[in-house]
Amino acid sequence: MHTIREKQRLLARVRRIRGQVEAIERALESEAGCETIMHQIAGVRGAIAGLTAEVIDDHIQTHLVDLEKHPGALNTAAAEELMAVIRTYLK
Amino acid sequence: MHTIREKQRLLARVRRIRGQVEAIERALESEAGCETIMHQIAGVRGAIAGLTAEVIDDHIQTHLVDLEKHPGALNTAAAEELMAVIRTYLK
Amino acid sequence: MHTIREKQRLLARVRRIRGQVEAIERALESEAGCETIMHQIAGVRGAIAGLTAEVIDDHIQTHLVDLEKHPGALNTAAAEELMAVIRTYLK
Amino acid sequence: MHTIREKQRLLARVRRIRGQVEAIERALESEAGCETIMHQIAGVRGAIAGLTAEVIDDHIQTHLVDLEKHPGALNTAAAEELMAVIRTYLK
Numbered sequence: 001m002h003t004i005r006e007k008q009r010l011l012a013r014v015r016r017i018r019g020q021v022e023a024i025e026r027a028l029e030s031e032a033g034c035e036t037i038m039h040q041i042a043g044v045r046g047a048i049a050g051l052t053a054e055v056i057d058d059h060i061q062t063h064l065v066d067l068e069k070h071p072g073a074l075n076t077a078a079a080e081e082l083m084a085v086i087r088t089y090l091k
Numbered sequence: 092m093h094t095i096r097e098k099q100r101l102l103a104r105v106r107r108i109r110g111q112v113e114a115i116e117r118a119l120e121s122e123a124g125c126e127t128i129m130h131q132i133a134g135v136r137g138a139i140a141g142l143t144a145e146v147i148d149d150h151i152q153t154h155l156v157d158l159e160k161h162p163g164a165l166n167t168a169a170a171e172e173l174m175a176v177i178r179t180y181l182k
Numbered sequence: 183m184h185t186i187r188e189k190q191r192l193l194a195r196v197r198r199i200r201g202q203v204e205a206i207e208r209a210l211e212s213e214a215g216c217e218t219i220m221h222q223i224a225g226v227r228g229a230i231a232g233l234t235a236e237v238i239d240d241h242i243q244t245h246l247v248d249l250e251k252h253p254g255a256l257n258t259a260a261a262e263e264l265m266a267v268i269r270t271y272l273k
Numbered sequence: 274m275h276t277i278r279e280k281q282r283l284l285a286r287v288r289r290i291r292g293q294v295e296a297i298e299r300a301l302e303s304e305a306g307c308e309t310i311m312h313q314i315a316g317v318r319g320a321i322a323g324l325t326a327e328v329i330d331d332h333i334q335t336h337l338v339d340l341e342k343h344p345g346a347l348n349t350a351a352a353e354e355l356m357a358v359i360r361t362y363l364k
Contacts, residue, residue, distance in 0.1 A: 011119050017135075018112045025105050028098060034150045038358045041143050044108075045362075048136050055132060056267060059125045063260040064246055073255035078245040085238060085311045089271050089318075091364045129267045136270075147358060154351040155337055164346035169336035176220045176329060179227075180362050182273045193301050199317075200294045207287045210280060216332045223325050226290075230318050237314060241307045 006058060013051045020044045049090040057083050097149060104142045111135045140181040148174050188240060195233045202226045231272040239265050279331060286324045293317045322363040330356050 024040045060082065065074040115131045151173065156165040206222045242264065247256040297313045333355065338347040 007119060007122075011116065014112060014116045014119060018109065018116065021105060021109045021112055025102065025109065028102050028105060031098075034146065034154060035354050038143075038146055038150070038354070041139060041146060042358065042361045045136070045139050045143070048132060048139060052129075052132050052136070052267075052271070055125065055129055056264065059129070059260065059264055059267075060246075063125060064242075064257055064264070065252075065255050066257060070247075070252050070255035073247050073252035075246055075248060078241065081308050081311070082238065082241060082246070085234075085241075085315065086268060086271075088315045089234070089268075126263050129263070133267065133270045143358075143362070147355065150351065150355055150358075151337075155333075155348055155355065156343075156346050157348060161338075161343050161346035164338050164343035166337055166339060169332065172217050172220070173329065173332055173337065176224065176325075176332075177359060177362075179224045180325070180359075189301060189304075193298065196294060196298045196301060200291065200298065203287060203291045203294055207284065207291065210284050210287060213280075216328065216336060220325070220328055220332070223321060223328060227318070227321050227325070230314060230321060234311075234314050234318070237307065237311055241311070245307060 010051070010054060010058075013047070013054065017044060017047045017051065020047060046091075053083070053087050053090050056086060101142070101145060101149075104138070104145065108135060108138045108142065111138060137182075144174070144178050144181050147177060192233070192236060192240075195229070195236065199226060199229045199233065202229060228273075235265070235269050235272050238268060283324070283327060283331075286320070286327065290317060290320045290324065293320060319364075326356070326360050326363050329359055 020040065020043055024037060024044070027037050027040060060079050061074070064079075067074065111131065111134055115128060115135070118128050118131060151170050152165075155170075158165065202222065202225055206219060206226070209219050209222060242261050243256075246261075249256065293313065293316055297310060297317070300310050300313060333352050334347075337352075340347065
């Protein structure tokens with residue numbers, strides 16, 4: 001969000017996820033095996049986790065500190081550590 | 092999978108998920124707030140977890156034991172316990 | 183960490199988790215049923231998630247912004263939203 | 274559970290987890306940094322996930338089918354697929 005580049009990046013991710021969900025729909029309709037479908041679902045879950053991480057990162061970078069009023073106030077090393085921990089839980 | 096009723100139920104779930112993903116796309120395009128989008132994403136994640144639980148349950152009921160060859164061999168109480176534990180981890 | 187009160191609170195959580203782990207040890211030694219042990223393990227997982235949430239919250243409150251240099255720079259509403267999202271994923 | 278070898282293996286895992294929890298306790302007492310503690314906690318979470326996978330695997334192998342009454346009834350390929358999917362969600 002917030003910037004056009006960021007918004008385009010998130011939209012691209014969401015459209016890929018939509019494509020993955022449509023593939024599950026087709027697999028179910030064509031009676032694909034359980035295993036195939038379970039893998040496809042796990043793929044969507046992973047993609048959702050990646051999207052979540054990106055939105056959270058964005059939120060931390062742009063909302064936790066109003067950078068116009070408080071330039072330089074966000075400790076970027078601490079923000080990166082935080083994202084590293086969050087990513088561990090998003091897998 | 093496997094039975095027409097089950098297949099219809101899974102398809103209905105997947106179509107709902109597709110609708111939720113499309114809603115995120117629209118929210119991003121209309122510059123909705125970060126918070127809104129984070130909630131929508133969490134909703135998709137929950138729906139994917141529900142779908143996964145259903146596919147796994149189906150897999151346990153129909154594939155772990157070939158019920159034509161071994162009728163009555165699946166311990167249904169143990170299968171239910173297993174699903175209860177798996178659901179804990181799918182939230 | 184950081185403050186004595188916070189440190190005491192985290193220590194109390196970790197000690198409770200140690201107690202839960204010791205209970206699993208005793209359950210295994212006394213040949214408790216699978217189901218009992220699976221529930222105990224799920225309990226530890228939940229407690230670890232609670233501890234993680236508290237440490238992350240602490241990290242956000244005390245490290246993302248150096249509050250001595252930049253008082254008032256942390257947007258507390260945005261920090262709370264962030265924690266709400268993170269808690270969703272820590273269950 | 275169930276077999277002495279399996280029980281010993283699970284006990285060894287649980288004791289390692291206890292050791293990891295005790296290390297978090299010591300780290301908190303000695304005022305270790307947030308980052309160190311977050312990594313230690315993520316380690317315990319991973320170890321709990323590994324323990325859970327092993328107990329679930331055990332449960333599937335020994336409880337879903339009474340192998341004395343129904344030898345050969347458990348489809349081992351389907352059981353392995355199931356475990357592969359469950360492990361995806363236990364990370």
